[in-house]
Amino acid sequence: MIDNFTLISVALGAGLLAMPAVADSQLTFSVDRHFNEKSGEDLYHAICQDCHMSQAQGAQGAGTYPALTENPKLAAAAYPIFMVANGLGGMPSFKAYLDDDQIATVVNYVRGNFGNHYPDVVSALDVKEISHR
Amino acid sequence: MRDATGMSRRNLLGWIGKTAGLAAMYQAMDSLAFAAESNYDASFSLSGAPKGAKVLVLGAGLAGMTAAFELRKAGYEVKVLEYNNKAGGRCWTLRGGDNYIELGGAIQNCNFDKDLYLNPGPWRIPYHHHAVLSYCKRFGVKLEPFVQVNYNALLHSSKAFGGKPQSIRAVQADYQGHIAELLGKCVNQHALDQAISLEDREKLLESLRAWGALDRGDTYTKSLESSLRRGFSVDAGGGLMPIAEHSEVMDRKALIDSGLWKYLIDGQSYEFQPSIFQPVGGMDMIAQAFAQQVGDVILYNARVTRIQQDKNGVKVTWTNTKGSVDSQTETADWCVCTLPLSILSQIPTDVSAPMKAAIRSVPYAASVKVGLQFKRRFWEEDEHIYGGISYTDLPIAKISYPSTGYSNIGKGVLLGAYAWGPNAYEFTAMSPEERVRKSVEYGSQIHKQYAQEFDNGIAVSWHRVPWTNGCYGLWSEETRALHYNTLCQIDGRIVLAGEHASYIPAWQEGAILSALDAIKRLHSHIVSSQSNI
Numbered sequence: 001m002i003d004n005f006t007l008i009s010v011a012l013g014a015g016l017l018a019m020p021a022v023a024d025s026q027l028t029f030s031v032d033r034h035f036n037e038k039s040g041e042d043l044y045h046a047i048c049q050d051c052h053m054s055q056a057q058g059a060q061g062a063g064t065y066p067a068l069t070e071n072p073k074l075a076a077a078a079y080p081i082f083m084v085a086n087g088l089g090g091m092p093s094f095k096a097y098l099d100d101d102q103i104a105t106v107v108n109y110v111r112g113n114f115g116n117h118y119p120d121v122v123s124a125l126d127v128k129e130i131s132h133r
Numbered sequence: 134m135r136d137a138t139g140m141s142r143r144n145l146l147g148w149i150g151k152t153a154g155l156a157a158m159y160q161a162m163d164s165l166a167f168a169a170e171s172n173y174d175a176s177f178s179l180s181g182a183p184k185g186a187k188v189l190v191l192g193a194g195l196a197g198m199t200a201a202f203e204l205r206k207a208g209y210e211v212k213v214l215e216y217n218n219k220a221g222g223r224c225w226t227l228r229g230g231d232n233y234i235e236l237g238g239a240i241q242n243c244n245f246d247k248d249l250y251l252n253p254g255p256w257r258i259p260y261h262h263h264a265v266l267s268y269c270k271r272f273g274v275k276l277e278p279f280v281q282v283n284y285n286a287l288l289h290s291s292k293a294f295g296g297k298p299q300s301i302r303a304v305q306a307d308y309q310g311h312i313a314e315l316l317g318k319c320v321n322q323h324a325l326d327q328a329i330s331l332e333d334r335e336k337l338l339e340s341l342r343a344w345g346a347l348d349r350g351d352t353y354t355k356s357l358e359s360s361l362r363r364g365f366s367v368d369a370g371g372g373l374m375p376i377a378e379h380s381e382v383m384d385r386k387a388l389i390d391s392g393l394w395k396y397l398i399d400g401q402s403y404e405f406q407p408s409i410f411q412p413v414g415g416m417d418m419i420a421q422a423f424a425q426q427v428g429d430v431i432l433y434n435a436r437v438t439r440i441q442q443d444k445n446g447v448k449v450t451w452t453n454t455k456g457s458v459d460s461q462t463e464t465a466d467w468c469v470c471t472l473p474l475s476i477l478s479q480i481p482t483d484v485s486a487p488m489k490a491a492i493r494s495v496p497y498a499a500s501v502k503v504g505l506q507f508k509r510r511f512w513e514e515d516e517h518i519y520g521g522i523s524y525t526d527l528p529i530a531k532i533s534y535p536s537t538g539y540s541n542i543g544k545g546v547l548l549g550a551y552a553w554g555p556n557a558y559e560f561t562a563m564s565p566e567e568r569v570r571k572s573v574e575y576g577s578q579i580h581k582q583y584a585q586e587f588d589n590g591i592a593v594s595w596h597r598v599p600w601t602n603g604c605y606g607l608w609s610e611e612t613r614a615l616h617y618n619t620l621c622q623i624d625g626r627i628v629l630a631g632e633h634a635s636y637i638p639a640w641q642e643g644a645i646l647s648a649l650d651a652i653k654r655l656h657s658h659i660v661s662s663q664s665n666i
Binding site for chain 2: 045
């Protein structure tokens with residue numbers, strides 16, 4: 001019998017150790033219960049990588065964190081905007097902790113990285129239509 | 134939810150939002166969401182299950198095991214599927230020798246000494262969590278006091294008093310004393326003449342002197358009265374030892390500006406008031422006690438992949454995480470599903486559309502706990518802090534000292550970080566080693582012994598926990614109004630239970646009460662649908 005989960009986990013763990021996307025030392029802490037990170041890369045690696053992982057590869061345990069790599073669900077920008085602003089399923093809403101600019105920035109980052117090449121760029125105004133604030 | 138003044142929770146939150154800003158409102162929401170009390174019925178017992186009726190329980194946390202225990206007593210044939218290789222779910226304790234693999238693959242080996250532990254999830258049981266306490270009593274789980282409030286623990290702000298921590302004792306005494314003095318001035322300067330009668334003004338002044346430890350001039354200042362609350366700069370001794378000296382009180386403006394007063398209410402809130410308990414030896418003593426009752430019907434290492442039902446029964450597909458990848462199935466007449474909604478929302482499940490929407494409506498909170506082992510119990514030896522919690526504005530938020538093993542020689546483990554909100558996400562983004570390193574780094578600002586005495590640590594970020602994908606179900610007032618009742622309905626042959634199906638989210642009491650309520654309704658539904666045939 002093979003311990004599939006452990007094997008996969010160990011392989012992933014080893015991979016991450018060998019190839020960190022952002023070194024731990026670059027990660028910082030925010031003050032005043034609002035994320036202070038500004039760039040898409042910093043926001044991704046402070047928040048999104050908690051679940052979607054550092055290379056956006058996702059993870060699987062009892063449930064799944066979907067990979068964001070080459071993810072066709074990102075084609076319509078409204079979808080990731082909605083997910084970040086409002087949350088759905090187990091995913092939390094980040095409206096309380098991110099302003100519309102930050103949501104636009106991180107959505108653009110994910111849609112332009114990890115094998116995603118969506119050319120359209122969203123703005124805070126696009127986010128506002130969904131965040132309703 | 135309404136308080137005694139008739140102000141609704143919504144109005145209250147709106148008011149907080151307007152006056153103190155959004156961040157304060159969300160903080161208040163976090164607290165208010167927890168404020169419901171238990172409705173445990175100590176005489177709970179089901180009986181008269183139809184002959185041969187089988188119930189499949191998904192998840193062997195406290196909700197699942199409560200359901201299994203009570204349903205079996207009622208005469209049902211019960212089986213439980215559990216993802217982990219042990220029972221308990223979030224009722225979990227990490228000890229030396231344990232290893233823990235989080236999502237993403239990072240492996241941590243717990244190197245704590247014998248008898249030392251971290252409860253990564255629930256860690257305390259309020260006296261009014263009657264259901265948890267009742268099962269503990271019934272199953273022989275030994276309890277001991279959890280020290281929630283320690284007057285000699287510390288309050289720390291990196292922006293106040295030059296970053297020097299203050300004792301809770303001094304902050305409590307000085308805050309109360311200064312407020313009493315100010316209010317006394319209002320009375321004496323006739324500011325309250327319109328509001329209260331002359332006789333009542335005298336009574337109020339009398340109470341303020343007592344409550345605030347004011348001196349004879351109605352001022353809060355360095356005095357015997359204030360030192361009897363905040364402590365002495367030189368304590369009383371025996372024989373020819375130095376005589377006691379009164380301590381200086383903090384400056385009123387500096388204290389109010391510091392914001393340290395906001396931590397005082399934590400231990401005064403209903404859910405944390407003493408008496409509050411912990412199981413001797415770790416929270417999972419409760420899980421182990423339940424498993425002794427129902428362990429024989431739990432199938433471990435079972436990852437549920439599909440939940441089907443029709444008019445004849447339920448069929449659950451699962452794979453063995455330690456064995457063949459081939460799917461297996463388990464059938465039953467009924468199903469009690471206690472999987473966290475963060476997991477269940479991803480499993481194809483035959484339920485109604487409104488139930489599906491309800492299952493997908495609850496996000497799961499971020500939370501991080503870090504356990505740190507030190508070479509000696511310096512908080513007791515050097516600082517006379519025995520149990521309790523220190524609070525800080527640093528990302529670690531809290532340091533909690535063990536409420537057990539006082540004055541033991543040797544190593545000790547404390548809770549070195551307990552983060553929520555943005556900082557919890559940021560901790561989670563780090564490797565476990567970095568979470569531990571940061572906890573030691575920040576904690577050093579409160580206890581200078583950290584650097585010298587640190588031994589090893591372990592960090593649990595709840596969004597990385599493979600069997601929950603988050604800490605607890607984060608309902609809002611809006612999602613509750615839209616989905617909560619649906620979520621708690623019996624959907625065909627399936628009913629959900631767990632802390633997410635309760636008004637006591639994140640607490641074990643919520644999990645158990647939810648299970649009791651679900652199986653009570655399920656049982657009467659089963660019995661009544663039988664008699665209708």
